[in-house]
Amino acid sequence: MSKVLNFNAGPAALPRSVLEQAQAELVDFNGTGMSVMELSHRSGAYDEVHVQAKEQLKSIMNIPDTHDVLFLQGGASHQFAMLPMNFLHSNKVGYYVLSGSWSEKALSEAEKIGDTKVVASSKEDTYSHIPKELALDSLPNAAYLHLTSNNTIFGTQWGNFPDVNVPLVADMSSDILSKEIDVSKFDCIYAGAQKNLGPSGVTVVIIRKDWIKEANKAIPKILQYETHAKANSLYNTPPTFSIYILSLVLNWVEAQGGIGAVQRMNEQKANLLYDCIDSSEGFYKGHASKESRSNMNVTFTLPNKELTEKFLKEAKELGMSGLNGHRSVGGCRASIYNAVPLEACEQLVEFMKIFKGKN
Incomplete structure (x- = not known):
């Protein structure tokens, strides 16, 4: 059967060579006699995959040592809630730029947790453009400024990111790894993998290490970024097969x-x-x-x-x-x-x- 031309929005196309390598290694990974899906996440064989994927991503995206890379679950939708739970303290405000449906959903989750404010929106224009007028001169008591870098539904994308003196957060689920960016501008980048990074099941979070220390400690441990950072994303069983495919995709990017x-x-x-x-x-x-x-x-x-x-x-x-x-x-x-x-x-x-x- 010939492969179709896959223009799906997500889960999306994976490189053919990645699928073929995964197929070849499916039942016997690296001579272990087991599939990656069967390996213990504490085993040396899987640890090599885990560490390599993290280091490769840091290298390819030029992620500075000031930031950590986490492999989590739940997709970007989980991050809509996890982010404000960690950083939207009682005396802070979460500022949001609305450029599409996913930024609306992110705002909706934050509104349940603390004070929020919309600083710009293109909703009145059917989200046909990235908001032009950003009220960023003054962001009092800011917990962070949140934006969505690419809007899959409406087909819009940020060209240049704003310069602000508050923590900058971006949902980059649909354009991470698609272009060069200055990661140091962001305190947190999160992305569901199923567009450019790999299959669904793993969510990449790139987060400033010193910002993690400011996070709320009164929420459940599993929802704290610090928990996963300290455990190198191995606090609980990670989505091992998805991380393995992510590592193959990163190999493919390097080969390009x-x-x-x-x-x-x-x-x-x-x-x-x-x-x-x-x-x-x-x-x-x-x-x-x-x-x-x-x-x-x-x-x-x-x-x-x-x-x-x-x-x-x-x-x-x-x-x-x-x-x-x-x-x-x-x-x-x-x-x-x-x-x-x-x-x-x-x-x-x-x-x-x-x-x-x-x-």
Whole structure:
């Protein structure tokens, strides 16, 4: 069976070579006679995987020694609550930038825990752009400023991150590892792995070590970042197989030439699709404003519902999976994460041009 062209928003495409290596090692990892899924998380064989994944991520993303890397569970949705539980103390305010559905959900969880304030929002414009006016001159009693770096549903992405003198936190679930960033600007970055890092099941948290010391100690131990930092993410049984696949993905990134090379390829893929949309004489219309377009999720609409359904049906018949837009936006969405090859984007563009010509 030939592999489909996977444009799903998440869980998303994994590199073919990663899947093939995992397949080859599935029942006998490194001569242990056991699958990684069967190894004790306290064993030397698994510990090597765990340590290598952590060190590789630090190297590839140039994570400074001031920050720790944690492998947790529960996805970004768990972090929506865990973050304020640790840092939104009674005399503090959690500041949020609303740029899409996931930032709304993060705010909703924080509101249950402490004082919050929205400093900027593009909701009134159907989240078609990253908020332009940020009220960041004064953030009194700030626990942190929270933003979502890429918005999968609406197809928008931060180009430049704000400079602030309060702890800066970012949910980078859908664009972590897709481009070079200055990790030192952030006190905490968290990301569900299932877009660019690996499969669902593991959540990466990159957090400033000295900030962890300021966290609330009155919450359950399992919910404290300090607990997991002290135990090297081995306080309880981690998602071992997901971390193993993450380590293979990091090997793949290095084989591509590192994060800079991956970024250039992502820009090339996105430009192909946006050029097709922009040159279609209005047949395809992008949802996101040009200055806020995402290189990960390309959202667009067709002239009417009937043509959209026809487009999706014909695309599926050609082996293109996951092009349906989110129900809150409609239309179409091509998620072109790291592992989606350039050839897949080229085939999609060719189909879009042919479909326009026929319709």
